[in-house]
Amino acid sequence: MVEHRPFLTFLAHFVLIVGVAVTALPIWIVLVTSTQEASDVLRAPIPMWFGDQAIENYKAVLGVGITGSSSGPVGPMLLNSLVMALAISIGKIAISLLSAFAIVYFRFPGRMLAFWTIFVTLMLPVEVRILPTFEVVAGLHLLNSYAGLTIPLIASATATFLFRQFFLTVPDELTEAARVDGAGALKFFKDILLPLSRTNIAALFVILFIYGWNQYLWPLLVTTDESYYTVVMSIQRMIQAADAAPEWHHIAAVAMLALMPPVLVVVLMQRWFVRGLIETEK
Amino acid sequence: MHKRVVFRERWLAYLLLAPQLAITLIFFIWPASQALWQSMLQQDPFGLSVQFVGLENFERLFANPDYLNSLEVTALFSAAVAFSGIAIALLLAVMADRVLRAATFYKTLLIWPYAVAPAIAGVLWLFMFHPTIGVVAWLLGKIGYAWNHHLNGGQALVLVIVAATWKQISYNFLFFLAGLQAIPKSLIEAGAIDGAGPGKRFWTIVFPLLSPTTFFLLVVNVVYAFFDTFGIVHAVTEGGPGQDTTILVYKVFKDGFIGLDLGGSAAQSVVLMAIVITLTVIQFRWVERRVQYG
Numbered sequence: 001m002v003e004h005r006p007f008l009t010f011l012a013h014f015v016l017i018v019g020v021a022v023t024a025l026p027i028w029i030v031l032v033t034s035t036q037e038a039s040d041v042l043r044a045p046i047p048m049w050f051g052d053q054a055i056e057n058y059k060a061v062l063g064v065g066i067t068g069s070s071s072g073p074v075g076p077m078l079l080n081s082l083v084m085a086l087a088i089s090i091g092k093i094a095i096s097l098l099s100a101f102a103i104v105y106f107r108f109p110g111r112m113l114a115f116w117t118i119f120v121t122l123m124l125p126v127e128v129r130i131l132p133t134f135e136v137v138a139g140l141h142l143l144n145s146y147a148g149l150t151i152p153l154i155a156s157a158t159a160t161f162l163f164r165q166f167f168l169t170v171p172d173e174l175t176e177a178a179r180v181d182g183a184g185a186l187k188f189f190k191d192i193l194l195p196l197s198r199t200n201i202a203a204l205f206v207i208l209f210i211y212g213w214n215q216y217l218w219p220l221l222v223t224t225d226e227s228y229y230t231v232v233m234s235i236q237r238m239i240q241a242a243d244a245a246p247e248w249h250h251i252a253a254v255a256m257l258a259l260m261p262p263v264l265v266v267v268l269m270q271r272w273f274v275r276g277l278i279e280t281e282k
Numbered sequence: 283m284h285k286r287v288v289f290r291e292r293w294l295a296y297l298l299l300a301p302q303l304a305i306t307l308i309f310f311i312w313p314a315s316q317a318l319w320q321s322m323l324q325q326d327p328f329g330l331s332v333q334f335v336g337l338e339n340f341e342r343l344f345a346n347p348d349y350l351n352s353l354e355v356t357a358l359f360s361a362a363v364a365f366s367g368i369a370i371a372l373l374l375a376v377m378a379d380r381v382l383r384a385a386t387f388y389k390t391l392l393i394w395p396y397a398v399a400p401a402i403a404g405v406l407w408l409f410m411f412h413p414t415i416g417v418v419a420w421l422l423g424k425i426g427y428a429w430n431h432h433l434n435g436g437q438a439l440v441l442v443i444v445a446a447t448w449k450q451i452s453y454n455f456l457f458f459l460a461g462l463q464a465i466p467k468s469l470i471e472a473g474a475i476d477g478a479g480p481g482k483r484f485w486t487i488v489f490p491l492l493s494p495t496t497f498f499l500l501v502v503n504v505v506y507a508f509f510d511t512f513g514i515v516h517a518v519t520e521g522g523p524g525q526d527t528t529i530l531v532y533k534v535f536k537d538g539f540i541g542l543d544l545g546g547s548a549a550q551s552v553v554l555m556a557i558v559i560t561l562t563v564i565q566f567r568w569v570e571r572r573v574q575y576g
Contacts (some may be wrong), residue, residue, distance in 0.1 A: 008480060011379040019374045020391045023302070023448065026406035030418060033409065044420030099302040105287050106295035114299050121310045124564050127509045127531045128554040131538040132313035152309035155302055167286070170467050170528060173326065175287040177287065185289040214399035214514035232399045236517040239405065248415055255405045262397035274456060277396075 027259075034058070034251035041248045055252045066238045066250050074254055077231040081213055082261070084149050084230055088212030089205050091154035097197065100163035101189055105175070114136055122157040126218050134221050144225040155216060158280045164202050167193065203276030206269045210262045231258040314555065320548035339549035342347065348525060349533070349550070357412045359443060360507035367447045367503055368496065371454030376484065378455075379462040389459065396452040400445075401513030407445040408518050411437075437527025442527050445518065448512045454499050461495035462488070494568070501565045508557065512574045530554060 029048070033041050037053035065073040103115055126133060132154060142148030170193065178188045219233045235258060238251050266273045289295075324335045343349050374392065378385045394405065410418045411431060419429040431438040465488060473483040512531045515521060521528035521536060528536070534554060538547025 005480070009381060015373060016381070016384075018387045019370075019377075020388065022423075024393060025447070030406055030409050037357045041415060044415050044417060044423075046415055046417070068480070078462065081516070093409060094499060095302045097304070098298040102295040102298035104285055104291050106292065108292045109293045111295075114303060117306055117311070118302060121306050122309050123559045124314050124555065125509050126557060127512060128413050128551050129313040129317050130311075130535055131307060131544070132316035132551075134539070135316070136285060136309060136313055151305060153306040160302065172287045175285070179287065185291060185294055188289075210397050212511075214397075214402075216399060216401050216516070217535070220516075232401055232513070234326040235401055235405055239408065246408070246414075251405070252409065254401055255409075259398045259402045259406075262399070263394045266394050266397040267390065269393060270393070271462065273393070277453070277456060278460060 011017050015127055021223055023271055025067055030252045030255050033249055034256050036247050041252075044248060046248075050173070052060060053249065057137055057249050058257070061253045061257070066241055066254070067245065071234045071237045072226045072235075074090050074231060074257060076227065077234055078257060078261075080149075080228055081226050081230040081232065081258075083146055084215065084219070085209050085212035085261075087146065087150040089208035089213070091150060092156040092159050092208050093201055095154060096156050096159035097163055097201075100167055102191065103160075104164055104167040104186075105185065107244055110189070118155070118157050120157075121155050126153070128219065130217070132265050137222055137247050143222050144228050146228070148222045149228065149230075150212075153212070154217065156208075159208070162200060162204060162279055163197065166197060170196060192257045199272075199275075200279070203279055205271045205276075206273045207276040207280055212264045297383075313495045315553040317555070320544055320574075321552045322545075323548075324545045335545070339408065339545045340553075343549050343553070348528075351482070351525050352528045352530055352533045353440070355525070355527065356508065358513075359439065359446075359527075359529055360504050362443045362513070363446045363450065364509040366443070367450040367454050368499055370447070371451045371499075372458050372492075372496075374451070374457035375455050375462055376488070378459055386458070389456075392436055393452040394454055395449050398449060400449060400511055403449040403516040404442070404445045404514035404518035405447065407441060411441050417557050419470060420574050429521075433523055436524050436541060438527050439522060442511070442514050444520060446507060450506055454503070457495055457499055458492065461492050493529060498565070501561055501568070505561050508561075516570035533534075 029046075032050055032056055033046060033056040034049060036047055036057075040047055040051060061073070062075040062078075063073050065071060071077075099118060100113070103111060126214070137148050137152060139142060174192055175188060178192055183191065205254050214232055215230070216233050217225075219228075219230045222238075223229055223233075231254065235251070235254060238247075238254060242248060242251055316391055321339055322334060322336055323332050324339065325332050374388075378388050378392075381388075398406070408416070410416050411429065413419050413430040413432065416429070422429045429437055431441045450502070457527075469487055472482060473487050478486065508529070509531055511529065512535065515529055515532045519527040521532045530550065531554065534547055534550045537543045537550065541547075
C-alpha cells in the first residue's frame with residue numbers, strides 16, 4: 001500500500017474474515033446437520049457441532065433416499081448428474097472447437113450467417129423458450145433419456161467465441177509450415193491447434209462442468225422417470241416432503257453431496273476456473 | 283476475423299459446422315420462432331381449435347394484474363440482488379486489494395459459492411431461515427421478530443434475495459479484484475502525494491476507474507437475477523406465498539408448464555426474449571467500446 005496505516009490493514013482483515021465467515025456459515029450449518037440424528041434437528045436451536053451419525057446418514061441417502069419424496073436413492077442421481085455434466089462440458093467443447101475451426105480457417109458462402117446463427121443462441125436461454133423446446137424434445141422422443149438431457153444444451157456461443165478468439169491469435173506461419181509439410185486441414189487441427197488450445201480447453205471445462213452439473217430447469221422439464229433424475233433438481237421434491245415428515249439431517253446430506261463435486265472442481269482447479277470465468281466474458 | 287492462410291475444402295467446413303448448427307436450429311431457433319408464432323395464437327378452452335389473434339395475447343398479458351405484479355417483483359428482486367451483490371463484492375475486493383499477500387488466501391475462501399447450484403444455494407439459506415429449524419429465524423424470534431417466510435411475502439422475497447446474492451458475490455468479487463489490480467499504482471501514489479486519504483482516493487480515483495467493470499457487472503447481475511435464479515424460487519418458495527416471489531421466469535414455467543396456457547406462456551416467453559436481447563446488446567456494445575478505447 002501507499003502509506004502505512006495499521007488500522008486500515010486491521011480493518012481490511014476484519015471485514016474479509018467477517019465476509020468469509022458469513023459466506024461459509026450456511027455450508028457449516030448444513031454440513032453439521034448432515035451428521036446429526038433426526039430427533040436433534042427437528043427444532044431450533046439445532047446443534048452447531050458435528051454429531052456422530054455422518055456415516056449412517058450418508059449411507060441412507062445414497063442407498064435409500066428420502067422417504068416420502070418419491071425420488072429414490074441419491075447414488076444413481078449423482079451418477080446422472082455426473083453423466084450430464086461431463087456430456088455437456090465435453091460436447092460443448094467438442095462442437096465449439098469444430099465450428100470455431102471452420103469459421104476461422106475456411107472461406108465459404110454463408111460463413112457470417114453461421115457465425116451469427118451461433119451468436120443468437122446467447123440470447124435464447126432455456127428459460128425463455130420452455131414450452132416450445134419441450135415440445136421439440138418430446139416430438140423427437142428424447143424425453144427421459146441422456147440424449148434429451150444433454151444434446152439440447154450443448155450448443156455454445158461463448159465457447160465458440162473463445163476458441164475463435166484464440167485461433168485468430170495463432171500465427172499464420174504455423175498453418176503455412178503445416179501446409180508445406182503436406183498436412184491437410186484435419187491433421188493441422190489435430191496436431192497443431194488442439195495441443196495449442198489445451199489451456200483454453202481446461203479453463204472452459206471447469207466453467208462448463210459447473211454449468212452442466214448445476215442444471216435445474218431443463219432436467220425438471222425432460223425427466224419424469226426416476227432413473228434419470230439429477231441430484232440438483234431432486235432437492236426440491238425432498239424439501240416438499242420435509243414439510244410433512246421432516247428429515248432435515250438427510251436433506252442436509254443430499255445438499256452436501258449435490259454441492260461437493262462442483263465446489264471441489266473450483267477449489268482444486270482454481271487457476272483454470274478464474275481464467276475461464278474471465279475469458280468467457282470477453 | 284481474417285486469416286491469410288486458409289484451407290480450401292468447403293465441404294469440410296460445412297461438415298465441421300454441422301453439429302453446432304443443427305443443435306442451434308433444432309433446439310434454439312425453431313423453438314424460439316414457435317414461441318413467437320404461438321404468442322399470436324389462442325386456443326379455445328377445450329383445446330379443439332386454434333385461432334390467430336395477433337397481439338391480443340400481449341394486450342391481455344399487460345392488462346393482467348398477476349403479470350404486472352410479477353414484473354414488479356422481478357424488478358425489485360433483480361435490483362436488490364444486483365445492488366447488494368455488487369456493493370458487498372466491491373467492499374470485499376477493496377479490502378482484499380489492501381492486504382496484498384493474503385489476497386489469494388481470501389480469494390480461495392470467497393469464490394467457491396459460484397460453484398453451488400442456485401437451487402442448492404436456496405436450500406442452504408432455507409436451513410438458516412426455516413421457521414422451525416433455522417438459526418436466523420430462531421435468533422430473530424429471540425429478539426421478538428417473528429420470521430415465517432411461508433406466510434410473509436416480504437420475508438420470502440428477502441430469503442430468495444439473500445440466497446441469490448450470496449451465490450453471485452464470488453463472481454463479482456473476482457472481477458472487481460482483477461479490475462483493482464489492473465489500476466496503476468502510480469495513480470494512487472500521485473493521489474497520496476497530493477494529500478488525498480484512502481477514502482478520497484477511492485471515490486475520486488479508484489471508483490471512477492472501476493466504472494466499466496461495475497457497469498459490466500450490473501448487466502451480468504441483472505441477467506443472472508432474471509434467468510438463473512429460477513432454481514432458488516422453485517425450490518424454496520414456489521413463487522409464494524401468494525404471488526410474492528413469482529419472478530417472470532417462474533411465471534412462464536408455471537403458466538405454460540403447469541397451467542398449460544399456450545398463447546399466454548408464449549407471449550411471456552417473447553417478452554423475456556426481448557429483455558435478454560436488449561441486455562445482451564447493451565453488454566456487447568459496452569465490450570466493443572472498451573476494446574476500442576481501452
